[in-house]
Amino acid sequence: xxxxxxYGELATQLILEARRSTQTDTLLKYNDGLVRSLIREQRxxxxxxxxxxxxxxxxxxxxxxxxxxxxxxKRCLLAYHSHRVDRLRDMYWAVGGALPHILTNQDIRSKLxxxxxxxxxxxxxxxxxxRAEFSHELDITAGITHPPKDLHVMVRVVRDCGVIQTxxxxxDFKKGQxxxxxxxxxEHLIVQGYLEEV
Numbered sequence: 687x688x689x690x691x692x693y694g695e696l697a698t699q700l701i702l703e704a705r706r707s708t709q710t711d712t713l714l715k716y717n718d719g720l721v722r723s724l725i726r727e728q729r730x731x732x733x734x735x736x737x738x739x740x741x742x743x744x745x746x747x748x749x750x751x752x753x754x755x756x757x758x759x760k761r762c763l764l765a766y767h768s769h770r771v772d773r774l775r776d777m778y779w780a781v782g783g784a785l786p787h788i789l790t791n792q793d794i795r796s797k798l799x800x801x802x803x804x805x806x807x808x809x810x811x812x813x814x815x816x817r818a819e820f821s822h823e824l825d826i827t828a829g830i831t832h833p834p835k836d837l838h839v840m841v842r843v844v845r846d847c848g849v850i851q852t853x854x855x856x857x858d859f860k861k862g863q864x865x866x867x868x869x870x871x872x873e874h875l876i877v878q879g880y881l882e883e884v
Contacts, residue, residue, distance in 0.1 A: 782877030
């Protein structure tokens with residue numbers, strides 16, 4: 687570790703980046719270099735703490751400073767990653783639980799680390815498993831601003847979305863067509879912008 691930099695300076699940079707992301711309401715690119723540098727600093731601090739503990743019989747005051755820096759770095763790393771996970775979950779639900787809308791958008795995809803992409807895929811599969819348990823009674827990806835009035839709804843296809851499996855069978859939704867379908871089967875397509883109520 688260089689003498690020109692103080693303990694915790696890298697962690698402060700991470701927290702400032704998370705704060706900037708919150709203030710601008712955007713997801714900034716994952717700062718892999720800074721995270722790796724902070725982890726290296728953690729290892730250096732842990733080695734320094736171990737050497738101080740073995741040299742003396744009584745722990746020196748420097749050990750308290752090093753332990754405080756280690757704990758602060760850990761908290762900052764956790765806060766940075768927690769902030770990013772929260773932003774990813776918000777983005778996921780903003781598009782109605784449609785993972786392809788996030789992962790195929792190159793602007794968003796370029797800002798994610800490989801671990802975040804894996805997290806989104808795992809989160810999506812967990813949501814789909816949970817949703818499958820309630821598919822006949824409730825659509826958890828539907829908006830809750832106001833409850834639906836009818837079980838069936840007339841929709842017009844705004845964008846092609848392919849063949850969708852419904853309770854009554856499969857329907858091939860092609861642009862410009864109209865269908866009377868069960869709301870629970872297609873609510874997520876309305877939220878995602880593929881279908882529009884007529």
